[in-house]
Amino acid sequence: MSARRGPVTRLGAHLHAQALHYLLFAYRGGQTLRRHAAPGSPRWPAFGLAGAEVAxxxxxxxxxxxxxxxxxLLDRHRVRATFFLIGDRVREHPDLARRVLAAGHLIGNHSRSHPQPFAALSRPAIVAEIAQTQRDIEDATGVSPRLFRAPGxxxxxxxxxxxxxxxxTPVDWTVNPSDWRRPGVARIARTLSRTRPGQIMLCHDGGGDRSQTVAALAEVLPGLTARGLRFVTVPAHVTPRPRRVGEGP
Structure with a gap:
């Protein structure tokens, strides 16, 4: 009997995670249309910024x-960004993690291996994915991230x-050009160019060919800065009773 519970439990967790995924998809759409997206809290993701800047x-x-x-590209336009790094890739390329930090950008935690659906993982697995990435980034850069973005x-x-x-601090986004799908430079640029004050933009530099992303940002960044938008890194909330990385659940 117990041998049969594992797959059933995993299937239930997967379906629950998918249901939450679609609910959040609809919620993000509402945030995009709002005049001011929700800046989040220690127990709810930040979909936007409290001020008039963009991230x-x-x-x-x-x-x-x-x-x-x-x-x-970001250096040429004097734009500072927030990079959510994957632990496995930090271990492969620690020099690049250090270069991101040295260029003045902020580093966040994006899990160890980017498993999906992330919410279907057990609590110990979620802790392990986040805590190991904290250690990987700390080992590579000497800095402990304060931000986390769930895969997907x-x-x-x-x-x-x-x-x-x-x-x-959990961080989501407001503007998503779906650049990971490689829909074309024009489509990515069109979506990003609609960014408004207080919004968080989502792009990717890993997981595949990101030439379209780089080309689209090269088109969009001058226009956004010409509109007077100021780029900032995502702020971290002060969270209560933080647990030490590696401490058990």
Missing amino acids: LTVDDGPHPQWTPALLD GNWSPTVLRTVAELGL
Whole structure:
């Protein structure tokens, strides 16, 4: 009997995580239309910023080709971004993690291996994914991240509670050009160009060919800055009773 429970339990967790994913998808759509997106709290993701600035966030790196290309582009336009790094890739390319930090950007935690749906993982697995990445980034850069983004934006009460207990701020997004799908430079640029004050932009520098992302940002950044938008890194909330990284659930 107990042998049969495992697959059934995992299927239930998967379906629950998918249901939450679609609910959040609808919620993000509402945030995009709001005049001011929700800045979040220690137990709820930040979908926007409290001020009138904008934040560019970059997921899934570091990557040996696309991260340097993006860093060079951001430097030319004097834009500071928030990079959500994957632990496995930080271990492969610790020099790139250090380069991101040295360029003045902020580093966040994006899990160890980017499993999906993230919310379907057990609590110990969620803790392990986040805590190991904290250690990987600390080992590579000497800095402990204060921000966490769930792979695919796949949140749940368990994920959010665990993130808070580890002393991290959960961060989502407002503007999503789906650049990971490689829909074309024009489509990515069109979506990003609609960014309004207080919004968080989502882009990627890992997980595949990101030439379209780099090209689209090269088109969009001058226009956004010409509109007077000021780029900032995502702020971290002060979370209560942070748990030490590696401490058990």
